[in-house]
Amino acid sequence: MGITEKIKRNIDMTSWKDKIPVNYIYTVGIAGEKFFREIKDNGKIVGTKCEKCEVTFVPPKIYCERCFSRLENYIDVGTKGTVHTFTICYENVDGTKKEEPTIIAMVKIDGTDGGLVHWLGEIDSKDVEIGMSVEAIFKAKEEREGSILDIKYFKPT
Amino acid sequence: MGMRRVAIVGAGLTKFVRRAQETGKELAYEAAKMALDSCELTLEDVGCVSLGTAPDAFDGVHMKGEYLSDGAGGWRKPVMRPYVGGGTGVFNAIHGWFHVASGLFDICLVVAEEKMSSCYPHPAGAFLTIFDHTTEQPLKPNLIWIFALEMRRYMETYGISHRDIALVSVKNKKNAMDHPCAQIPQEITVDDVLNSEVLADPVHRLDISPTSDGAAALVLVAEHIAKKITDKPVWIDGVGWNVDTAYWATRDLCYPRYVEKAARMAYEMAGIKEPHKEIQVAEPYDPFDYKELHHMEGLLLCGKGEAPRLTAEGVTARDGNLPTCPSGGLLGVGNPIAASGVMKICEIFWQLRGEAGKRQVPGKPKVGLAQAWGDLMQVGTVIVMKV
Numbered sequence: 001m002g003i004t005e006k007i008k009r010n011i012d013m014t015s016w017k018d019k020i021p022v023n024y025i026y027t028v029g030i031a032g033e034k035f036f037r038e039i040k041d042n043g044k045i046v047g048t049k050c051e052k053c054e055v056t057f058v059p060p061k062i063y064c065e066r067c068f069s070r071l072e073n074y075i076d077v078g079t080k081g082t083v084h085t086f087t088i089c090y091e092n093v094d095g096t097k098k099e100e101p102t103i104i105a106m107v108k109i110d111g112t113d114g115g116l117v118h119w120l121g122e123i124d125s126k127d128v129e130i131g132m133s134v135e136a137i138f139k140a141k142e143e144r145e146g147s148i149l150d151i152k153y154f155k156p157t
Numbered sequence: 158m159g160m161r162r163v164a165i166v167g168a169g170l171t172k173f174v175r176r177a178q179e180t181g182k183e184l185a186y187e188a189a190k191m192a193l194d195s196c197e198l199t200l201e202d203v204g205c206v207s208l209g210t211a212p213d214a215f216d217g218v219h220m221k222g223e224y225l226s227d228g229a230g231g232w233r234k235p236v237m238r239p240y241v242g243g244g245t246g247v248f249n250a251i252h253g254w255f256h257v258a259s260g261l262f263d264i265c266l267v268v269a270e271e272k273m274s275s276c277y278p279h280p281a282g283a284f285l286t287i288f289d290h291t292t293e294q295p296l297k298p299n300l301i302w303i304f305a306l307e308m309r310r311y312m313e314t315y316g317i318s319h320r321d322i323a324l325v326s327v328k329n330k331k332n333a334m335d336h337p338c339a340q341i342p343q344e345i346t347v348d349d350v351l352n353s354e355v356l357a358d359p360v361h362r363l364d365i366s367p368t369s370d371g372a373a374a375l376v377l378v379a380e381h382i383a384k385k386i387t388d389k390p391v392w393i394d395g396v397g398w399n400v401d402t403a404y405w406a407t408r409d410l411c412y413p414r415y416v417e418k419a420a421r422m423a424y425e426m427a428g429i430k431e432p433h434k435e436i437q438v439a440e441p442y443d444p445f446d447y448k449e450l451h452h453m454e455g456l457l458l459c460g461k462g463e464a465p466r467l468t469a470e471g472v473t474a475r476d477g478n479l480p481t482c483p484s485g486g487l488l489g490v491g492n493p494i495a496a497s498g499v500m501k502i503c504e505i506f507w508q509l510r511g512e513a514g515k516r517q518v519p520g521k522p523k524v525g526l527a528q529a530w531g532d533l534m535q536v537g538t539v540i541v542m543k544v
Contacts, residue, residue: 024217029180063225068200
């Protein structure tokens with residue numbers, strides 16, 4: 001026995017089976033509270049701007065990571081963006097095949113230095129292109145709960 | 158030794174709370190910003206960042222160092238994350254000291270953060286997997302019961318009563334009444350401690366520090382910078398750390414030898430020959446009341462088994478000859494793991510500069526010490542500071 005022996009299954013050796021049963025509730029934070037409240041209540045996307053560095057953060061931050069200024073000015077940045085890059089995903093997290101592939105895109109929010117990673121919808125995967133204009137589609141107001149999933153997906157404009 | 162002298166010139170601390178709305182990054186920012194503002198430096202002046210934070214499992218972000226880095230001022234800077242469990246806070250400052258003492262950087266921002274409240278129903282769940290997965294985890298150990306084992310060994314070996322130990326909790330929670338960042342400042346009695354809920358005999362609820370969210374930060378600079386920007390530099394003149402075996406059941410739990418070894422390393426570097434006479438104010442690590450006593454002995458601030466007597470005689474009170482945890486310690490101020498070690502260094506920094514306000518110990522102390530402890534009851538980290 002030992003490292004030179006080829007072992008096909010852990011379970012063939014004496015072992016203790018266990019799991020790590022830990023759960024989390026993550027607060028969205030000070031900036032996150034503004035960001036998600038605007039999405040939920042008004043269907044708007046907000047960011048914060050550092051006037052000194054001329055950088056607009058989306059999602060907003062309470063600080064500029066470049067100069068450490070405190071940022072308190074939340075601005076409506078609109079709901080339109082540009083596909084910066086994308087992928088088409090065929091497998092679920094557990095490795096099983098998805099019934100329908102999903103399109104994941106990194107969307108740069110226009111006029112800002114930030115962006116959101118989200119799904120693309122109302123488009124066939126073979127029609128997706130880098131640089132295409134998209135906009136956020138929100139769930140109906142009564143279904144929104146203050147999460148990133150309040151945005152259903154981005155769709156081509 | 159070929160090392161440069163390093164000074165602490167700024168400190169920052171958030172309030173410690175059970176549940177912060179702020180994210181870990183936001184907490185780190187508040188402390189880091191306060192530390193920089195306190196010495197009128199900006200992020201641009203910072204050469205590197207040392208970021209201390211305890212198990213990833215608390216925040217539930219399994220690359221926590223990198224995740225927190227921008228809040229800690231690490232944007233496009235050399236950032237390193239040291240980690241030795243509960244000893245991380247003091248170790249983080251030692252790690253920052255290396256960066257400056259070595260000559261590699263003139264200014265290092267040291268930031269420590271912990272947001273334990275994300276993990277539910279209780280962050281103790283994140284400790285389940287620190288134990289050996291085959292010999293210990295099947296027994297469903299938890300932190301409190303291993304400390305109960307250690308506390309009982311300590312009591313048994315030296316004939317110490319729970320009443321003797323509870324005095325530490327009474328003292329520290331009371332000291333915390335004067336700390337604006339404190340989570341559970343309280344005036345309690347020894348009977349309150351003894352009558353509080355038994356968690357794992359002999360450990361009762363009021364023997365233990367709370368779980369907390371919070372952050373703390375320091376600015377460390379080289380001597381030539383310190384002399385330029387402040388009249389009151391606090392020098393880090395000794396550092397020490399040591400790790401014992403994780404086979405904790407093979408150790409005699411009544412005495413923390415690894416703390417002694419870490420302390421001796423720091424004392425030798427700082428030229429301290431008789432620590433019980435030369436150290437004038439100390440922040441030994443006190444996540445449990447008995448640990449302050451245990452650590453005073455490991456730090457050679459008194460003989461083995463003598464710490465309870467010093468406590469009972471008032472020697473360790475804020476106006477005693479050897480004040481310990483004048484901040485209120487983890488028992489009173491709170492215990493966001495890595496941040497609490499840095500909180501202790503902040504306290505000694507303010508005490509030696511005479512800036513501790515209502516918490517100020519008398520006699521203008523010149524030499525102080527901060528210590529933390531962690532992993533499987535196996536690591537000691539020590540810093541000796543002077544003005």
